Amino acid sequence: MTSSIKAQVLKTAVLGLGRIAWYFHVPQIISHPRFELAAVVEPLPERLREAAEKFRPGACFATCEEMYAKLKPDLVVVASPTSFHRQQVLQAFEMGCDVFCDKPLTLSLGETDEIVEAMHRYGRKLMVYQPHRVTAEASAIKHILSVGLLGKIYLIRHSVASFNRRSDWQAFRKNGGGMLNNYGAHFIDQLLYLNQSKFRKICCELRTVATLGDAEDVVKAVITAENGVILDLDINMAAAHEVSPWYIAGSCGSAVFDSERQEWNLRYFDPAELARINPQEGLAAANRTYGSGETIPWKTKVIANKDFSDIDFYEKCLEYFSGGCPPFVPVDETREVMRAIDECRRNAE
Numbered sequence: 001m002t003s004s005i006k007a008q009v010l011k012t013a014v015l016g017l018g019r020i021a022w023y024f025h026v027p028q029i030i031s032h033p034r035f036e037l038a039a040v041v042e043p044l045p046e047r048l049r050e051a052a053e054k055f056r057p058g059a060c061f062a063t064c065e066e067m068y069a070k071l072k073p074d075l076v077v078v079a080s081p082t083s084f085h086r087q088q089v090l091q092a093f094e095m096g097c098d099v100f101c102d103k104p105l106t107l108s109l110g111e112t113d114e115i116v117e118a119m120h121r122y123g124r125k126l127m128v129y130q131p132h133r134v135t136a137e138a139s140a141i142k143h144i145l146s147v148g149l150l151g152k153i154y155l156i157r158h159s160v161a162s163f164n165r166r167s168d169w170q171a172f173r174k175n176g177g178g179m180l181n182n183y184g185a186h187f188i189d190q191l192l193y194l195n196q197s198k199f200r201k202i203c204c205e206l207r208t209v210a211t212l213g214d215a216e217d218v219v220k221a222v223i224t225a226e227n228g229v230i231l232d233l234d235i236n237m238a239a240a241h242e243v244s245p246w247y248i249a250g251s252c253g254s255a256v257f258d259s260e261r262q263e264w265n266l267r268y269f270d271p272a273e274l275a276r277i278n279p280q281e282g283l284a285a286a287n288r289t290y291g292s293g294e295t296i297p298w299k300t301k302v303i304a305n306k307d308f309s310d311i312d313f314y315e316k317c318l319e320y321f322s323g324g325c326p327p328f329v330p331v332d333e334t335r336e337v338m339r340a341i342d343e344c345r346r347n348a349e
């Protein structure tokens with residue numbers, strides 16, 4: 001390996017060793033030749049001991065201050081509970097580090113603006129981990145939207161349903177918990193990303209039903225995008241039945257996702273094949289019939305989700321943090337997600 005390539009190995013610190021860090025970030029960093037796990041920060045002593053047994057003991061710290069006193073990472077991965085993100089991101093910038101932060105970036109749009117301002121002031125890089133942009137499902141939807149078989153798209157509905165009596169920190173408002181901050185940060189980002197347009201208005205309802213905490217576990221948000229598309233998001237953690245996760249509708253047809261078969265079913269027509277129908281005159285429906293009686297020349301198409309694959313997010317990190325590529329998740333798109341979350345909360349009140 002030449003020294004110039006070696007210099008591009010990113011010395012990375014991970015803050016928080018919980019679910020997302022332990023099962024995703026840490027294994028990704030350890031297995032990637034261009035990332036080095038330089039440090040971990042975790043307040044729980046037993047987790048620190050576990051990490052010390054697995055990694056270099058000198059690389060495990062109980063606080064960020066102790067870590068920065070010993071080393072300056074190139075990249076800080078913030079995977080602590082959301083209420084710590086603002087302070088830890090700002091501190092990383094001050095220490096001269098770039099930041100890869102787990103979603104949601106912060107607890108509010110105001111905090112996000114503070115971070116964006118600091119990012120520019122310190123000349124640092126920032127990207128948020130939004131894994132639902134890189135799933136096979138997301139790639140399949142991008143394909144369906146791009147081929148144009150459904151005509152002009154007017155609705156994209158995403159529904160997530162399960163039953164979960166949540167009891168961890170994410171069940172409580174004081175911790176920045178609740179399904180709007182949690183899954184909402186994923187799926188609002190995903191819908192805005194797929195639709196490639198900012199939002200114009202939002203109607204939202206929040207309910208607290210099955211959770212053992214006080215934060216919402218049911219979110220219904222109808223987001224009208226600037227390009228006119230309705231983005232309809234249902235997050236329901238108090239649901240006895242599963243629901244179809246995707247429904248995409250356009251002027252010439254629709255697509256639904258069969259999650260059992262992992263297939264997209266498209267039903268659509270070619271507008272050139274529709275019969276010519278003249279609007280009726282007068283106020284008496286002809287022949288006392290409903291509808292025009294025409295037969296729509298429906299076509300069907302099945303698209304297998306397995307024809308699309310997940311994209312490796314850490315490769316996207318490398319391109320941005322180590323190379324000269326633009327961020328895969330630009331910070332203004334993260335700001336738009338935070339603006340939407342704020343607006344959902346305001347509207348629901």
Ligand SMILES: NC(=O)c1ccc[n+]([C@@H]2O[C@H](COP(=O)([O-])OP(=O)(O)OC[C@H]3O[C@@H](n4cnc5c(N)ncnc54)[C@H](O)[C@@H]3O)[C@@H](O)[C@H]2O)c1
Nearest residue numbers: 015016017018019020021044079080081082084102103104
């Ligand atoms: N992108 C994703 O798919 C995804 C998935 C899960 C969680 N998340 C996000 O990641 C963050 C962490 O969530 P989680 O589910 O892993 O939480 P968790 O409860 O599993 O783990 C949090 C860890 O952070 C530690 N911690 C507490 N205070 C800390 C501090 N001040 N500094 C450093 N570490 C601290 C805790 O001891 C614990 O080990 C949240 O913001 C959450 O929204 C993202």
